[in-house]
Amino acid sequence: MNMDIATVNVLPYEDFVNIFGNVVEKCPIITAAVWSGRPFLNLTALETAISEFIDALPESGKEGILRCHPDLAGRDLQSGTLTRESREEQAGSGMDVLNSAEVSRMARLNEEYKERFGFPFVICARMNDKANILRQLSERCPNERAVERARGIEEVKKICRLRLQDLVLTDSPNKL
Amino acid sequence: MNMDIATVNVLPYEDFVNIFGNVVEKCPIITAAVWSGRPFLNLTALETAISEFIDALPESGKEGILRCHPDLAGRDLQSGTLTRESREEQAGSGMDVLNSAEVSRMARLNEEYKERFGFPFVICARMNDKANILRQLSERCPNERAVERARGIEEVKKICRLRLQDLVLTDSPNKL
Structure with missing residues (x-):
């Protein structure tokens, strides 16, 4: 599956979380949070939103993300x-x-x-x-x-980028 | 299973996350994050740590938590x-x-x-x-x-409190 960003932007949150919920391992809350920031201009914008959400977490939250990894x-x-x-x-x-x-x-x-x-x-x-x-x-x-x-x-973040690229067309223009 | 807080406090993070990872539905990152703050004086202290972590999230993060609920x-x-x-x-x-x-x-x-x-x-x-x-x-x-x-x-938070009470002895003294 490789959808364009316009398709991503109209997904209800349930579908969005089902599809992107594991781009950060076992942290669907992150995906579910950035849904609030749609529409995304392109894949990079979605990736940046995830990255900024992670950066804004307290250090314990960042350790929490790591602890969700096998x-x-x-x-x-x-x-x-x-x-x-x-x-x-x-x-x-x-x-x-x-x-x-x-x-x-x-x-x-x-x-x-x-x-x-x-x-x-x-x-x-x-x-x-x-x-x-x-x-x-x-x-x-x-x-x-x-x-x-x-x-x-x-x-x-590197893992997240590659997982996102498996799901969304890279640099696809926003057709909204 | 109902363990005392001293037992909780010596759990490695993997066991801690396995046991408490779903006290906030599908948000193991929260449990995994508060592990950084152990030892906990009692069940209330653990509950408070979770509550404070949630309160410190941006509004999008709080919406993210809700979106992880069925x-x-x-x-x-x-x-x-x-x-x-x-x-x-x-x-x-x-x-x-x-x-x-x-x-x-x-x-x-x-x-x-x-x-x-x-x-x-x-x-x-x-x-x-x-x-x-x-x-x-x-x-x-x-x-x-x-x-x-x-x-x-x-x-x-109410759901979390009841799920915690199923796992940890209420008001058990810290034996550490």
């Missing part, structure tokens, strides 16, 4: 309880075909990261391959909490 | 796609045993309300019976949008 190659992937979007993204970067040593290493690094920061390591899997993800997970672990919170939110 | 006696109830909490609450107030005239009346009033306000009619079903819900849905429809937004959020 571990990479973690329990939800193993048990089949990922959202459809996460499943496809993790599979695309090879997270579903790790060997057992890699699974153990990811699990250990994820635990270290969560123990240190109180939120999970978030990275845009579609923009990174397995080696890159493992490297960044190791490298980011010694960072400061505020740095990682900001970095995680940057990644959330 | 209609009463609506499509999700008919199709079995309500959250467990909503299903039990709607059943408790008789929303699942309406006759066909009542279902039609609810549907018409819900549509009018959503058309007028851009968010659904939200009421704490456990504190109201069928007659009361139908009456309030009729009576609240002519209100101003800002009045209904505030009123809906009040009801969200």
